[in-house]
Amino acid sequence: MYQKFIISDDGVLKFGNVYQHRELLEIGQDDCHGGGLWKIDHARCAILLYGRSFEFGGPDFNYVRSIDWRGVGGRPAPLLYAPHWPNEDLLEPVMVCF
Numbered sequence: 001m002y003q004k005f006i007i008s009d010d011g012v013l014k015f016g017n018v019y020q021h022r023e024l025l026e027i028g029q030d031d032c033h034g035g036g037l038w039k040i041d042h043a044r045c046a047i048l049l050y051g052r053s054f055e056f057g058g059p060d061f062n063y064v065r066s067i068d069w070r071g072v073g074g075r076p077a078p079l080l081y082a083p084h085w086p087n088e089d090l091l092e093p094v095m096v097c098f
Helices: none
Strands: 002-008 012-018 032-041 046-050 066-068 079-082
Touching: none
Parallel strands: 012 066, 046 079
Antiparallel strands: 002 012, 002 032, 032 046
């Protein structure tokens, strides 16, 4: 199992421990706005998002309308995106407007 995330077609950022990103989709959904991998960054007290989904491509955070925190323990935390993983020198805060 791997720590993966997707942005579903209806704009929900979902986290999970799955083998494939597709497992995070609801029944009847077959597409999303990208995804990647995640890990808890204890030093920054944040969730670090990085990489891209082989199935759906890189994440497009402009489509996020809500966040399902259940896959990361149910507790909201700041989200940081590492666009040039594994280089963590440049981290972009993920700004989500609901």
